[in-house]
Amino acid sequence: MIKKIISILTSFTFLICGLSVYAKGEPSDWAAKSVEKAETYGFSFESSISSEYTEPITREELCKIILSIYDSVVETKYFAKGKSPFSDTDTEEVTALYELGIVSGLGESLFEPERGVTRQEIAKFLGLLYSSASGRKNISVDEENIKKFTDYEEIGEWACPYIAFLIEENILNGYEDGSFRPQDEVTVEQAISLAVRLFEKMTGIEPEPETPEIPQIPQISQAIGNLSSINNSPKSQYVRKVEIEQKTAESGITISSDGYTATANFGKVGNYEISVTEQRDSYYENSISAAPYIEDTVVGAAEYSFEINPSRIYRISTNSGGYAEFITAHPDSASNRAEVESYGQITTKEEADALQVEIEIPVWRLQGGERISGNTTLMVHTAIADRVKAIFEEIYNGGEQFPIMDIGCYVWRDPMGSGRLSEHNLGTAIDINAEQNYCIYPDGSTVGSHWTPYDDPLSITPYGEVMNIFEKYGFTWGGDAWRSPNDYMHFSYMGT
Numbered sequence: 119m120i121k122k123i124i125s126i127l128t129s130f131t132f133l134i135c136g137l138s139v140y141a142k143g144e145p146s147d148w149a150a151k152s153v154e155k156a157e158t159y160g161f162s163f164e165s166s167i168s169s170e171y172t173e174p175i176t177r178e179e180l181c182k183i184i185l186s187i188y189d190s191v192v193e194t195k196y197f198a199k200g201k202s203p204f205s206d207t208d209t210e211e212v213t214a215l216y217e218l219g220i221v222s223g224l225g226e227s228l229f230e231p232e233r234g235v236t237r238q239e240i241a242k243f244l245g246l247l248y249s250s251a252s253g254r255k256n257i258s259v260d261e262e263n264i265k266k267f268t269d270y271e272e273i274g275e276w277a278c279p280y281i282a283f284l285i286e287e288n289i290l291n292g293y294e295d296g297s298f299r300p301q302d303e304v305t306v307e308q309a310i311s312l313a314v315r316l317f318e319k320m321t322g323i324e325p326e327p328e329t330p331e332i333p334q335i336p337q338i339s340q341a342i343g344n345l346s347s348i349n350n351s352p353k354s355q356y357v358r359k360v361e362i363e364q365k366t367a368e369s370g371i372t373i374s375s376d377g378y379t380a381t382a383n384f385g386k387v388g389n390y391e392i393s394v395t396e397q398r399d400s401y402y403e404n405s406i407s408a409a410p411y412i413e414d415t416v417v418g419a420a421e422y423s424f425e426i427n428p429s430r431i432y433r434i435s436t437n438s439g440g441y442a443e444f445i446t447a448h449p450d451s452a453s454n455r456a457e458v459e460s461y462g463q464i465t466t467k468e469e470a471d472a473l474q475v476e477i478e479i480p481v482w483r484l485q486g487g488e489r490i491s492g493n494t495t496l497m498v499h500t501a502i503a504d505r506v507k508a509i510f511e512e513i514y515n516g517g518e519q520f521p522i523m524d525i526g527c528y529v530w531r532d533p534m535g536s537g538r539l540s541e542h543n544l545g546t547a548i549d550i551n552a553e554q555n556y557c558i559y560p561d562g563s564t565v566g567s568h569w570t571p572y573d574d575p576l577s578i579t580p581y582g583e584v585m586n587i588f589e590k591y592g593f594t595w596g597g598d599a600w601r602s603p604n605d606y607m608h609f610s611y612m613g614t
Contacts (some may be wrong), residue, residue, distance in 0.1 A: 143170045143171055143172070144171065145171040145172075145307045145310075146171065146172060146307060147414070147415070149171065149307035149308070149310065149311055152307070152310050152311040152314045153171075153307070153310055155314045156310055156313070156314055159190060159314070159317060160190055161183070161186040161187065161190060161313070161317075167179045167182065167183075167306060169306050170306065171305065171306045171307040172305055172306070172307060173305060173306060174234040174235070174303040174304065174305055174306075175234070175235055175304055175305060175306045175308075175309045176231060176232050176233065176234060176235070177212075177221075177229065177230060177231050177232070177233050177234075177235055178207060178209055178211070178212060178229075178231035178232065179306065179309075180235050180240065180243060180304075180309055181209065181211040181212045181215050181221060182211045183309055183310065183313050184211075184215060184220060184221075184243060184244075184247050184313070185211040185214055185215055187247060187251070187313055187316065187317050188215075188218065188220075188247060188250065188251050190317065191251040191317065191320050191321065192251055196214050196218065197210070197214065198210055198213035198214040198217055199217060200213070200217065201213070202216075203216055203223065203227065204216075204223055204227055204228060204229040205227045205228060206227075206228050206229055206230065206231060207229050207231040209231065212229055212231065218250050219246065219250060220243065220246045220247055220250055221243065221246075234303040234304075235303065235304050235309070236300060236301050236302060236303055236304065237290075237298065237299060237300050237301070237302050237303075237304060238273055238274055238277035238280075238281060238300035238301070239277070240304050240309060240312065241277055241280040241281040241284050241290060242276070242277055242280045244280070244284060244289070244290075244312060244313070244316050245279070245280030245283055245284065246280075247316065248283070248316060248319075248320060251320060263282055263285055263286060264278060264281050264282050264285065264298070266292075266296070267292055267296060267297055267298040268296040268297050268572065268573055268574075268575065269297045269298055269299065269300070269487065269575065270298070271487050272298075272300055272301065272487035272488060273298060273300045274300065277300065281298070281300075284312075284316075287319055288315075289312060289315040289316050289319060290312060296572045296573070297575070301488060301489070354508045354512075354591075356504060356505040356508045356591055356592075357378065357508075357590055357591060358428070358449070358450070358590065358591060358592040359376075359377030359378065360375075360377055360378070360426050360427065360428050360446045360447060361377065361446065361447040362375050362380070362426075362444045362445070362446055362447075363444075363445045363446065363447050364444060364445045365442065365443065365444035365445075366442065366443050366444070367440075367441075367442040367443075368440060368441055368442065369438065369439055369440030369441065370384065370385035370386075370440055371383065371384055371385065371434065371436070371440045371441065371442040372385070372442070373434075373442050373444050375426065378425065378426070379423045379424060379425055379426060380423065380424060380426045380432065380444070381421050381422070381423040382421060382422050382423075382434045382442055383420060383421040384420055384421065384422075384436060384438070384440065385420070386420055387418060387419060387420045388418070388419075388420070388438070389415070389416070389417050389418065390415070390416045390419070390422070390436045390437060390438065391413075391414075391415050391416075391436065391437040392412065392413065392414045392415065392416055392422050392434065392435075392436060393412070393413050393434070393435045393436075394411045394412040394413075394424055394432060394433070394434050394435075395411055395432070395433045395435075396411040396427070396430050396431070396432055397430065397431040397432075397433075398429065398430065398431075398581060398598070399429045399430055399431050399445055399446070399448075411432075412424055422434075426446055427446065427586055427589055427590060428446050428447060428448055428449050428589055428590075429446065429447075429448045429449070429589070430445070430446045431443065431444075431445050432444050432445075432446070449589065449592055449593070449594050449613060450592075451594065451612050451613030451614075454592055454611050454612050454613070455612045457501055458499060458501045458502070458544065458546055458611065458612065460501075461473055461499070461500060461501050464539065464543065464544055465539075467530045470528070470530060470543055470544065470545065471530075473499055473500050473501075473545065474497050474498065474499060474500070474528050474545050475497070475498065475499075475500050475503045476495050476496070476497050477495065477496055477497075477498060477503050477506060477507055478493055478494070478495050479493065479494060479495075479496055479506070479507060479510035479511070479514075480492070480493055480510060480511060480514040481493065481494050481510065481514060481521075481522040481525075482514065482519045482520065482521045482522065483521055483522070483523065484521040484523065484575060484576065489519050489521055494522070494525060496525060496526075496527050496548070497527055497528040497545060498527045498528060498545045498546075498548075499528070499544055499545035499546050499611075501546075502545075502546060502611055505591055505592070506527075506548070508591065509587055509588060509591050509593075512587050513583070513584055513587055516583050516584075516587070517583065518579075518582065518583045518584070520575075520578075520583065520584050521551075521575055521576060522550055522551060523551055523554075523576060524550075524551060524552060524553075525548065525549065525550050525551075526542075526548070526549050526552075527542065527545055527546075527547065527548045527549075528542065528543075528544075528545035529542050529543075530543055531543055540614075541610045541611065541612055541614055544612075546610065546611040546612055547608060547609065547610040547611070547614075548593075548608075548609045548610075549607040549608055549609075550578065550584075550607055550609070551576040551577070551578070551607060552565065552566045552607045553566050553567050553568075553576075554566065554567070554568060554569065554570075554574050554576035554577045555569050555576075555577055555578050555597075555606040555607035556568060556569050556606060556607070557596070557603055557604070557605040557606065557607060557608065558603055558604045558605075559603045560603065566606075566607065569597075569606040577606070578595075578597065578606060578607070580597060580598070585597070588609045592611060593609045593610060593611055594609065594610050594611075594613045595608070595609055596608030596609070596610065599613065
């Protein structure tokens with residue numbers, strides 16, 4: 119292990135002189151520290167990276183970062199000795215890294231410089247960088263530590279030792295839902311963050327605690343909600359407003375809401391560390407305790423806004439000791455029912471058929487462990503057709519890329535014992551992945567085989583992205599809406 123920290127930090131003069139803009143725009147808040155460190159450590163990119171910080175990094179751009187780290191670690195600038203072996207690029211950094219054995223082509227003398235870089239690919243890039251710059255040509259690690267990932271079988275065998283090494287060294291991490299997502303593309307700022315961590319590992323610099331390079335998907339015992347959507351979700355005319363039912367505040371914090379976001383006003387401008395917890399305000403005892411939902415820093419501001427969901431208890435705390443709490447209302451099933459019934463009463467199959475419309479929605483499929491983009495059709499009540507389209511477009515574009523293998527809405531069934539029609543008769547209830555999100559009836563009988571979130575990617579995560587999106591558009595999830603049955607596949611517009 120290289121330990122010459124002082125020597126390294128004082129010998130960067132020739133590197134710093136060549137420093138240029140890393141990328142376009144500004145990095146995300148969580149990445150700003152890593153970009154600052156990269157400048158401090160003297161990383162030098164021969165030419166600017168043309169992508170935005172938040173855009174996927176290309177193979178050629180990553181080479182610029184990797185060669186800069188290599189030069190910084192060995193304290194000597196490496197220049198390519200020969201011509202490029204690739205027919206589609208003659209970039210100096212690519213040729214140099216090829217000669218160092220850190221990068222290779224993709225067949226037929228091609229490098230594909232503009233192609234994105236996946237998480238498993240960057241693991242190999244960084245692993246080979248470590249081997250080359252440290253002189254350790256073989257990385258010996260226990261690959262058992264990556265078999266814990268729910269999508270372990272999706273990881274290429276060639277990438278396993280590099281991923282295992284970076285995880286062992288706490289440079290690269292998986293997601294809190296138990297997945298690794300080897301095929302996800304890496305952004306410029308994520309690549310810089312990983313590069314800084316590896317550099318600190320190789321030089322013996324004690325790293326400061328940092329925010330994870332990729333927002334995490336929450337677990338039921340931990341954070342609730344999808345952090346990648348905070349303050350960022352697109353507004354839709356079909357999103358339901360959420361009323362605040364009760365609220366309390368202490369130490370000068372006041373709460374206001376426009377029905378889509380809540381705003382905590384701290385009473386004066388200042389620098390605040392914010393913690394927001396979100397607890398499920400369940401119809402019955404299947405709620406969970408409060409956990410970190412948002413942890414953020416507000417610099418030179420007097421207020422902070424964040425998205426709110428129905429049926430929740432929120433607590434906002436600051437480092438100054440102030441806090442506020444409020445409760446949001448449950449979905450308004452009565453107004454939803456009135457909206458649907460305004461199109462006409464349904465008592466027969468003929469009446470139901472006349473009010474249904476077929477819509478096309480985008481979906482992710484799971485095929486051979488990989489998510490494949492596709493489309494499917496769904497028969498739904500005319501009243502909610504556009505709303506349902508908006509829901510599935512948001513799910514499709516979400517961070518989870520939740521795979522949908524089977525889905526159903528309208529189907530004519532015999533009336534229940536009470537004579538009441540199911541919402542499926544009306545075309546206002548949607549079942550997703552029935553086999554992996556079973557319904558458990560009071561007598562113990564089931565429809566479907568299991569519900570194992572965090573283990574089965576087809577099972578709906580409680581309080582996760584899919585559930586939150588449906589509820590935001592006015593639907594109720596059958597997984598915790600009633601004492602019985604527990605219907606984990608089921609989302610209904612009228613709460614039944």
